[in-house]
Amino acid sequence: DAGVTQSPTHLIKTRGQQVTLRCSPKSGHDTVSWYQQALGQGPQFIFQYYEEEERQRGNFPDRFSGHQFPNYSSELNVNALLLGDSALYLCASSPMDRANYGYTFGSGTRLTVV
Amino acid sequence: LAKTTQPISMDSYEGQEVNITCSHNNIATNDYITWYQQFPSQGPRFIIQGYKTKVTNEVASLFIPADRKSSTLSLPRVSLSDTAVYYCLVGDIYKLSFGAGTTVTVRA
Numbered sequence: 086d087a088g089v090t091q092s093p094t095h096l097i098k099t100r101g102q103q104v105t106l107r108c109s110p111k112s113g114h115d116t117v118s119w120y121q122q123a124l125g126q127g128p129q130f131i132f133q134y135y136e137e138e139e140r141q142r143g144n145f146p147d148r149f150s151g152h153q154f155p156n157y158s159s160e161l162n163v164n165a166l167l168l169g170d171s172a173l174y175l176c177a178s179s180p181m182d183r184a185n186y187g188y189t190f191g192s193g194t195r196l197t198v199v
Numbered sequence: 200l201a202k203t204t205q206p207i208s209m210d211s212y213e214g215q216e217v218n219i220t221c222s223h224n225n226i227a228t229n230d231y232i233t234w235y236q237q238f239p240s241q242g243p244r245f246i247i248q249g250y251k252t253k254v255t256n257e258v259a260s261l262f263i264p265a266d267r268k269s270s271t272l273s274l275p276r277v278s279l280s281d282t283a284v285y286y287c288l289v290g291d292i293y294k295l296s297f298g299a300g301t302t303v304t305v306r307a
Contacts, residue, residue, distance in 0.1 A: 089242070118295075127286060127297030128243065141294050175242045177295075187233065188295065190242025 089191035091176050097197045098166050106161040106194045110178030117159040118188065119151060120175040128175055134159050135181050163196075171198045203287045208302040217274040219301050221287030224268050232263060232270045233288045237300070243286060247272070277305045 090109040098104050110117050116135045120128035130143035134153035153159045157178075163170055173195050177188040204222040211217045223232070231250055235243035247254055249261040249270070260273040274281060284300040 116293075118293075120295075120297075125299075127300055128295070130294050130296065133293060143294065173240075177242070187235075187245030187248060190244065192241050195240075 089176055089178050089189050091174075091191040091194050093194060094192070095195045095197075097199060099199055100166055100168060102166050103162065103164045104166060104196060106163075106174050106176075106196070108159045108161070108176030108178075108191060110157050110159070110176075111189045114178035114180050114189065115157050116179045116181045117153055117157065118177045118179075119159070119161045120177065120190075121145070121170075122173040122175060122193070124172075131161070166198045168198050171196060203289055203298055205285075205287050205298065205301045207299065208304070210304050210306065211277055212306050213278055214276050217277050217281070217303060217305075219272045219274075219285055219287070219303070220269055221272070221289075222269045223287070223289040226267050226289050230289050231292055232261065232267075233292070233295075234259070234261065234272045235286045235288065235297075237284045237286065243297070246285075274303075277303075279305050279307060281305050 088111050092107045118133040119131040122128040131145050132142040133140050137153045148164045150162045173193040175190050175193045177190045179188045231248055233248040234246045236246050237243040247259050247261045249263050251263050254261045262271045282305045284302050286297050286300040288295055
């Protein structure tokens with residue numbers, strides 16, 4: 086059974102550009118969350134999607150937006166990239182009714198902004 | 200949101216038991232305590248979760264005293280492959296709040 090799948094694994098973008106990252110949740114999971122992890126720090130919550138709607142949001146600017154599709158997969162979009170957006174972006178999934186059993190994380194997308 | 204405090208790093212040797220204590224003085228009544236493990240260039244992996252007393256699974260044990268102001272993750276007989284960052288989380292189970300974690304280094 087495939088876990089959480091993220092694409093691409095690595096990406097290099099230029100300041101000011103836009104980027105889209107993709108996530109396929111684990112089979113049977115309907116909730117997708119996105120995290121940003123800077124080097125040497127713990128992951129920081131960006132937002133969570135359930136039933137194709139953003140349910141919770143962390144302390145990130147509007148340049149960060151997302152989408153969830155009917156098949157539960159999700160995209161993270163970042164506009165007007167800054168050098169500080171360079172990080173590992175992680176997607177995590179869970180069944181909404183069993184979130185207290187922990188989230189399954191993907192291996193992430195390493196974004197480098199130059 | 201309850202804040203957690205855990206040691207920055209710990210060293211151990213293969214075959215030893217590793218105990219990581221996490222302080223969470225402001226834990227709310229309905230908060231769970233969750234631990235994740237993260238290897239370099241990978242996403243965190245759920246290890247164990249508990250509310251009170253003791254929880255054990257095939258990977259670790261979690262000890263929670265009655266006042267729930269701290270918790271201890273116990274890793275029995277560690278191996279080199281247990282070298283990782285371990286995070287203690289308390290609070291909203293839908294919006295995980297990770298601190299800096301504890302880097303555990305297991306030596307031969």
